[in-house]
Amino acid sequence: MSYDFDWSSIPGALPFLWDGMKVSLEITATAIVVGIVWGTLLALMRLSPVKPLSWFAAGYVNLFRSIPLVMVLLWFFLIVPRLLAGVLGLPPGSDARLASAMLGFALFESAYYAEIIRAGIQSVPQGQVAAALALGMSYGQAMRHVVLPQAFRNMVPLLLTQAIILFQDTSLVYVSALADFFGAAYKVGDRDGRLVELLLFAGAVYFVICYAASLLVRQLRKKVAT
Amino acid sequence: MISIRNVSKHYGSFQVLSDCSTEVGHGEVIVVCGPSGSGKSTLIKCVNGLEPFQQGEIVVDGIAVGDPKTDLPKLRAHVGMVFQHFELFPHMSITDNLCIAQEKVLGRSHEEAVAKGMKLLDRVGLKAHAGKHPGELSGGQQQRVAIARALAMDPICMLFDEPTSALDPEMINEVLDVMVELAREGMTMMVVTHEMGFARKVAHRVVFMDQGRIVEDAPKEEFFGTPRSERAQQFLAKILHH
Numbered sequence: 001m002s003y004d005f006d007w008s009s010i011p012g013a014l015p016f017l018w019d020g021m022k023v024s025l026e027i028t029a030t031a032i033v034v035g036i037v038w039g040t041l042l043a044l045m046r047l048s049p050v051k052p053l054s055w056f057a058a059g060y061v062n063l064f065r066s067i068p069l070v071m072v073l074l075w076f077f078l079i080v081p082r083l084l085a086g087v088l089g090l091p092p093g094s095d096a097r098l099a100s101a102m103l104g105f106a107l108f109e110s111a112y113y114a115e116i117i118r119a120g121i122q123s124v125p126q127g128q129v130a131a132a133l134a135l136g137m138s139y140g141q142a143m144r145h146v147v148l149p150q151a152f153r154n155m156v157p158l159l160l161t162q163a164i165i166l167f168q169d170t171s172l173v174y175v176s177a178l179a180d181f182f183g184a185a186y187k188v189g190d191r192d193g194r195l196v197e198l199l200l201f202a203g204a205v206y207f208v209i210c211y212a213a214s215l216l217v218r219q220l221r222k223k224v225a226t
Numbered sequence: 227m228i229s230i231r232n233v234s235k236h237y238g239s240f241q242v243l244s245d246c247s248t249e250v251g252h253g254e255v256i257v258v259c260g261p262s263g264s265g266k267s268t269l270i271k272c273v274n275g276l277e278p279f280q281q282g283e284i285v286v287d288g289i290a291v292g293d294p295k296t297d298l299p300k301l302r303a304h305v306g307m308v309f310q311h312f313e314l315f316p317h318m319s320i321t322d323n324l325c326i327a328q329e330k331v332l333g334r335s336h337e338e339a340v341a342k343g344m345k346l347l348d349r350v351g352l353k354a355h356a357g358k359h360p361g362e363l364s365g366g367q368q369q370r371v372a373i374a375r376a377l378a379m380d381p382i383c384m385l386f387d388e389p390t391s392a393l394d395p396e397m398i399n400e401v402l403d404v405m406v407e408l409a410r411e412g413m414t415m416m417v418v419t420h421e422m423g424f425a426r427k428v429a430h431r432v433v434f435m436d437q438g439r440i441v442e443d444a445p446k447e448e449f450f451g452t453p454r455s456e457r458a459q460q461f462l463a464k465i466l467h468h
Contacts, residue, residue: 130276131313135327135379136303145326149317 009192010201013184020184021205024170027102027180031170032163034106039113044143046118057114064111070172076104077176101173109166116158120151157221164213168206181205227252227383227414228273233282235268242268243279244438250383255415257425257446260435261461266418267310269435270385273416274298274305287382303331306376306384310391312368314360314375320347321356324375332379339378346374350404366397373404383414390421420465426450434458 010017046057064072080100124147132142152159171182179187182202189198228250235243243265250256258266271277273284275291275298284291289301314323324343328334334342347353350370352363360368369389376384386405390398402424409415409428419425425432425446432449434442434457442449442458453459 125311125313127309127311127313128315130271131307131309131315132327133276133299134274134302134305134307134309135375136299136331137327138299141330145330146315150315153317 003196005197006194007197007201009188009194010197013188013198016179016188017181017184017202020179020181023098023173023178023184024167024180024182026098027105027170027173028163028167030102031105031109031166035109035113035166036117036159038106038110039117040148042110042114043117043121046114047121061111061114064108065115069108069169070175072108073101073104073172074175076100076107080104097173097176097178101176101178105166105170109162112162113159116155116162117151120155120158121147123154124150157217160217160220161214164210164217167213168210171206227254227287228416229283229285230269230273231283231285233269233272233279233284235272235277235279235281242438243272246282246435246438246440248433248440248443250414250416251430253412253414254430255409255413255417255428256431256433257429258416258418258433258435259420259422259425259461260441263437264435265438266435267387270387270416270418273385274302274307276307299331303327303379304382306373306379306381308369308372308376308384308386308389310388312360312365312372312392314368314372316360318359319356320352320358320360320363320371323360323371324378327375328378342378343374346377347371349377350374351400364397365393366400369393369397369401370404373401373408377408383416384408386415386417386419388418388420390419422450422462422466434461436461 042057042060045053046061048054048057077097077100080103081096084096084099128146128150129142132146133139137145170180173180174183174186177183185198185202186195189195192198230246230248233243233246234241246265246269248256258270260266268277272279273286273291275296279292282292286301286305289296291298291301314320315326318326321340321343324347325336325339328339328342329336344353344356347356350373352367352370352374355363355367355371360371363371373389389405390401393401398421402421405415405417405424406428417424417429429446432442432444432446433440434449434453434455436457441455442453444454449458450462453462
């Protein structure tokens, strides 16, 4: 009843797997950048005294945090290609899977980043805002020059931890048959009948990358704390 | 210079300020004292609009603070304020702390702002610390930097909200010395403090508050000589007889 491991299909598949890794990293990077920018705006809206803005942000965050990511990805996979085709006049059937995956991730992750950033902004003492305002700064200037720099400094470890989770979550794009790293490994394994080996290999790669990154974050956390 | 007329403020049903009125003339130094919770910090924060108030009127240099049409940032740029907890910006060097508002609010060039900042830093005796961050300075030094930061904006008056309350006793005097010097140069000052030595030295008038009301508003000699209200007598007895 022993299973004969055969790793021979991996070396030849490395270029294909690397292409998949590039897709995973691309989605991760886009989601981080958009997530932080849009997340900051959402956090500011949520903390704004203007009620409709704050309601919108709260609704957005609660909505995305209450539905499974895989569902969001599927919806975007079903809707976005058509939308893009309509807007950009793409021929029907052209491949917008990557764009829809990026958009889905970015909008979903923004909800999580918004909450991290909101907590970061609230961690800056009220007196700092008062001091900035007392010097004649507008609310916007106080945010930009005084509050946000301190908030982000406190948040860096949390934002990076979220980025690591995000990188792992990119494997969910397999539902749209997009060849990210996980999808690529699955395809190769399926083709060669070596699914177990390929998935073990993919798991090991995810582990090494994420564990190394989390060690770095731990180092950074110590540095920020001092 | 500062005119406070019948100001009242409440949080919900809790009355923080009741019908407060006083004046600070040009070049005058007013000390505001009173037991904790008496509303003195709230009152001074109303003067530059950091705290809103519901009734009454505050006019600073001819500008009504409570008027929704008033450009508060513009007014605040010329009303210096020093806080109990210093509130230097911890992510910036001392130099940047001194320059940021000069540049972003007054539109001064960086060179001009640095020159002004260094002059004032020298004045509070901390020129050697220009490159450090606030966390590397003692409380007394941070508060002196905070005073220099406010002065860099060329304020028409200065508000001090318990500037020595968060300091260790041995650091209180270095801050008071700077304030005394400022008062003697003719700066208009409104100072919330329990430092009665400072009041005796430079104050023109002392305002005593209790439970959100101005109970006493008298020239310093009169206040220390024969306070009229029983509450003020008790308060003075408590803080002077140690």
